[in-house]
Amino acid sequence: MGNEDFYPSKMNILQVQNLTKTYQSGNRKLTVLDGVTFEVMPGETLSIVGPSGSGKTTLLGLCAGLDTASAGSVLLDGEPLEKMSEDQRALLRNRSVGFIFQNFQLLPTLTALENVMVPLELKGRKDAQKVALNLLDQVGLADRATHYPTQLSGGEQQRVSIARAFANEPKILFADEPTGNLDTETGEMIEGLIFKLNEEKGTTLILVTHDLELAQKTQQIINIKGGKLQEVTHG
């Protein structure tokens, strides 16, 4: 295996090796992910597709270090997740990772602006407010900065969450069905925004989606079924 760790040409941003996740339910062992291996280069876009229950979300969570694998390894920005504590992973997330969720996941007690500011403040940035306002402007919501999430529509909330995701200038962005809760038109607008920012900032994008049309827009598509990697398509 040793030589597989070695990539002479270019350093990858995410490397997944033989990743396996099992759940114990009663005395039955449920294998949700089974020996998945792939890698992503910096700036690349990748989508994960597959039927419902196939293990997409599980895979995403493991790649982002939100969960721990049963076996196999994940190398995220050169750091082996399985060897890190939850707090170390949290710091790594703050430094290099951004998230966009299907159900937006804004903090309900914070205004739009403050939601975007949190990752910056965590980094100790003094210009958090300025940067955040600028980002809100980029997603077209500068005038809604002081509004709370409940005062925003679903599409607006997702735009705030995109601004938040890009706030700490992540090297890699994870998105789990970012348009799943939106109508087609709004969904397309959100997609456009994600790809645009992604391109501008040179961020790596990992996208889980049911939407094959959306998946076609990424450079790499991995298809999983029953926890197993079916095929990898390079666009």
Place this chain on the structure above:
Amino acid sequence: MADAKWMLKMAARDFRKTGTKLVLFVSAIVTGIAALVAISSFGDNLRKDIDRQAKELLGADLVLSNNADFGIDDLDTLSAERAREINFASMVAFPGKGESRLTQVRALEGDFPFYGSFEAEPEQSESDFRAGGKKALVEQLLLKQFDAKVGDSIKVGEVVFEIAGALTKVPGQTGITATVAPAVYIPMEYLEETGLVQFGSRVNYLRYFALTGQEDAPEIIEAYKEHWEEEGIRYEDVEARKQSTGRSFGNLSNFLSLVAFIAVLLGCVGVASAINVFVKEKLPSVAVLRCLGVTAAKIFGIYLMQIFIMGGIGSLVGAGLGTALQYVLPLVFSDFLPVEVTVELSWSAIMLGTGTGILISLLFALIPLLKIRTVSPMMTLRPEAATIRFGKDPLRWAVVGLIVLFMVGFSYYLLRNWEQTFWFTGYVFFAFGLLWMIALGIMKLVKRFLPLWMAYPFRQALANLYRPNNQTVALIATIGLGTAMISTLFFVQYQLLDEVRFADKEDQPNMLFFDIQTSQVEAVSQKLTDADLPILQEVPIVTMRLNAVNGINKRVNEQLPEEEKRSGGLYNREFRVTYRDELISSERIVKGELVPYLEPGDSIFVSLEKGYAERNRLEIGDEIVFNVQGRPMTTYVGSYRDVNFRQVSTNFLVVFPEKVLENAPKFHVLITKTGSDQEAANLQNEIVRDFPNVSVINLATIVDTLEEILGKISFVIQFMALFSIITGVLVLISSLIISKFQRIKENILLRTIGAGTKVLVKINTLEYLFLGSLAALSGILLSIIAAALLSIYTFEIPFRMEWALLGAVYLGITALTVFLGWWNSRDILKTSTMEVLRD
């Protein structure tokens, strides 16, 4: 540092939106803290006032007393002022009103009190009384009772006095003492004329001294102590009075602080339960923050800060309220206070209250809050993602341990007694445990066996008890424990009163004449016989003291090592003894036998009450030398008797055989049974008129007095227990607000599927009816257990159910719960469907 600042910033941001809710959550501790601060401030001020007014408490620098007249010539020269008092229990009558009652008559000579003064109305009455003449100062309570007023006459023995004034306050005396034995002051010069002080009467002789200042009281006591003790003279100076008063009020205020502490605990249960819901609502946010890379410790800190600040605010508000409440307390306690209490800020009490509030609310809040540390960021992707199981977190158990430790520590701090601390904390845990189990058990049962045949509103209301985020357990615990406290109080009070009242019904004697001179026995008996009343007992009583046990007299006893020493009370006590060769119905022999005295030269065997003998380690066969009015008499312990002191009867610690004491100076007691209260009153008045020195006790008077005293005591405790009920109400209100949104959603859902307002109201009312019933019934169950334990072990009376009382408590508490539930859900029913969608 920067981290802490950011955490504080996040806490403040979060607080903006959910702060009002949090304020409500912690409001539950406000009442408890207020009670705690009020009572300990009051205790502090009382202590200071007792110190300040110590001289007024005693009214003199030194008081000597004995039950035989005594002269202290040396002290007469050492003192600046002297006063003499002779007091005894006696009947007084109000001529023209035809009524009489037992009082304490105090014949006074000299200017006592030297410090402080009698407080009497009208103002000049004290000087009027001291100016001479047949005038009396009478306790106001007594005047009220007989509807008499200043200027009327009062007959004390053979002498009729004019009532010069109504006493409102006597130095060192409280309202309670006045209830038991109201005082009547008369001038010493007319004492003789009353004819009340006769051979065998039980009389106290007191001497009050104001010292010149050359020698202080402790020095004088040191010099004369031995001599006084030999003579059986009791002495008390300002310091001793200060200490004994301070001690008993210290105990009282500590006991009441404990009652307040229960309210604090109840509040904390409410806080924990509300924070539990709060934390559940926050879990998604916690998961998001984890995704954004905030460490578990920081997130925990953000919420801990909020709760700390809220606990602090709640405690401070409580402390402020408690300080204000102090102004009310002197009114509540007025009947118990020997001194005038000033109201001042007590910083130590405020600190105690605030500190306790912050610490314990934080500890209780930690139990649910700790969950925050274990939230997985996966929850953002999959909301059902598991957190670490509830009970398994070792820190949680550490917190529970700290709470227990705090409770034990706090109780011990107040009680200073490990055994009481153990019982108190034990019962609190038992009570909480029981309530918790009842609540969980009911929820489980309802969930499992929700009867399908029931009408829909019933089923829905029952099902609501275990809706998600329900507060059922917390509500049953808080309302239940509050109910238990109030109910126990009434229960015990009723039990004690019933115990006395029932004695009447059970064909027991109900009237007792005592202090009858030997020469009067026949005439008094004749009166009873003429009135067709039975003479149930005729008992001679001889007073005596104890000189020595097995050759050990008081002096020797004092030199014995601590564990061999007998209580000094044994040697100081004046024994009232009777003689007879058989038992009466309220007693039975438990050890040895009654040995009659057959002929001169025989040994004299006495029979002792078992409990008293055991407490003083007097064994069968021990030699006791009694001092019968100056004559030593050697006796031996022949038997132990078990005596039922509950009956209205003459019960004795020591019973002599016949033919030993017949010639000793003595007085007599006659016991009878009258029919109606009116018959009893008439007989009493007639006897008092003809035989002024004879005192009468009848059961009706005892019941009245007991009722009044228990009423006063329980008023104070109820006042404190009220805080627990208020706390329960606050917890109820906060739980209603917590569940409001959920309730609105449910109601709208039900409305959209066709349920009318009537049905919704029905469901709501039924839910609170169930909840209130459960809480009240559990509380009542606890109070039955507590009252049974107290009756049997503390008061030693048989336990009796008080159905009517319990029924009333049940109805009251349930009605209160239903009312509050209804009141809070009025606007829930009014909300339109749109509002829910918009929120």
